[in-house]
Amino acid sequence: xxxxxxxxxxxxxxxxxxxxxxxxxxxxxxxxxxxxxxxxxxxxxxxxxxxxxxxxxxxxxxxxxxxxxxxxxxxxxxxxxxxxxxxxxxxxxxxxxxxxxxxxxxxxxxxxxxxxxxxxxxxxxxxxxxxxxxxxxxxxxxxxxxxxxxxxxxxxxxxxxxxxxxxxxxxxxxxxxxxxxxxxxxxxxxxxxxxxxxxxxxxxxxxxxxxxxxxxxxxxxxxxxxxxxxxxxx
Numbered sequence: 001x002x003x004x005x006x007x008x009x010x011x012x013x014x015x016x017x018x019x020x021x022x023x024x025x026x027x028x029x030x031x032x033x034x035x036x037x038x039x040x041x042x043x044x045x046x047x048x049x050x051x052x053x054x055x056x057x058x059x060x061x062x063x064x065x066x067x068x069x070x071x072x073x074x075x076x077x078x079x080x081x082x083x084x085x086x087x088x089x090x091x092x093x094x095x096x097x098x099x100x101x102x103x104x105x106x107x108x109x110x111x112x113x114x115x116x117x118x119x120x121x122x123x124x125x126x127x128x129x130x131x132x133x134x135x136x137x138x139x140x141x142x143x144x145x146x147x148x149x150x151x152x153x154x155x156x157x158x159x160x161x162x163x164x165x166x167x168x169x170x171x172x173x174x175x176x177x178x179x180x181x182x183x184x185x186x187x188x189x190x191x192x193x194x195x196x197x198x199x200x201x202x203x204x205x206x207x208x209x210x211x212x213x214x215x216x217x218x219x220x221x222x223x224x225x226x227x228x229x230x231x232x233x234x
Contacts, residue, residue: 002055004083007103008225011205012082014167014174016051021146021165025138038065042074044136048229049077055085063091066232076232084226093230099209101225102216104192106201112194114159114187118142118149127151127161131179137163148198152180152187159184162191164199173199175206188219 016037023030028041037051050065066076078096079088089095118124121139127149128134141147146168152160160180166173175195180186195204207227208216217223 011101048080055083081228102221107192107196109197110193115194
């Protein structure tokens with residue numbers, strides 16, 4: 001099997017852990033083998049239905065997992081090609097997007113002006129609407145021990161946010177859904193100070209693309225791999 005950088009392995013493991021916990025929050029059962037993670041029910045928005053858990057997987061096996069869902073009357077959904085080594089174009093899939101896995105050494109805890117953790121479901125509803133994430137994070141996420149939903153405020157208004165999710169082992173923390181309102185300057189350094197305070201001595205992992213990737217790199221992240229998502233061709 002192709003050797004995998006330990007930082008990439010940690011990022012993929014954190015993503016799989018996120019999927020496990022999000023599906024549990026929605027009551028969606030999953031099937032996991034050595035090679036594939038497969039959701040056995042409808043998934044929330046913006047989530048794949050199949051994850052490649054290691055490199056060198058047979059592309060037809062991943063495609064067949066989606067076809068099996070379709071035969072069961074479920075939406076086929078996307079395949080998270082976590083190691084970017086599946087050629088699914090010949091199996092009836094189009095590439096939805098390509099991103100980069102990122103890793104950063106544990107940030108120093110510090111003052112994070114404007115950043116706070118949400119605890120009120122009403123605030124979570126407003127956060128989800130501003131982030132176009134309605135239907136993904138139910139109210140129960142606020143009581144989950146591994147999730148932290150962060151909000152950035154200025155002038156009494158919500159101008160940005162992010163989510164952290166601790167890997168079950170506690171080795172790393174995943175950072176995702178970093179967003180800011182149009183016209184707002186990004187604040188990755190302030191966000192990382194908040195992450196360092198909430199998750200001390202935990203390296204931070206995730207994936208980003210486009211301008212968000214550029215901002216993450218400026219904030220001290222390294223690229224450790226490529227991530228692709230494939231969807232059934234229309």
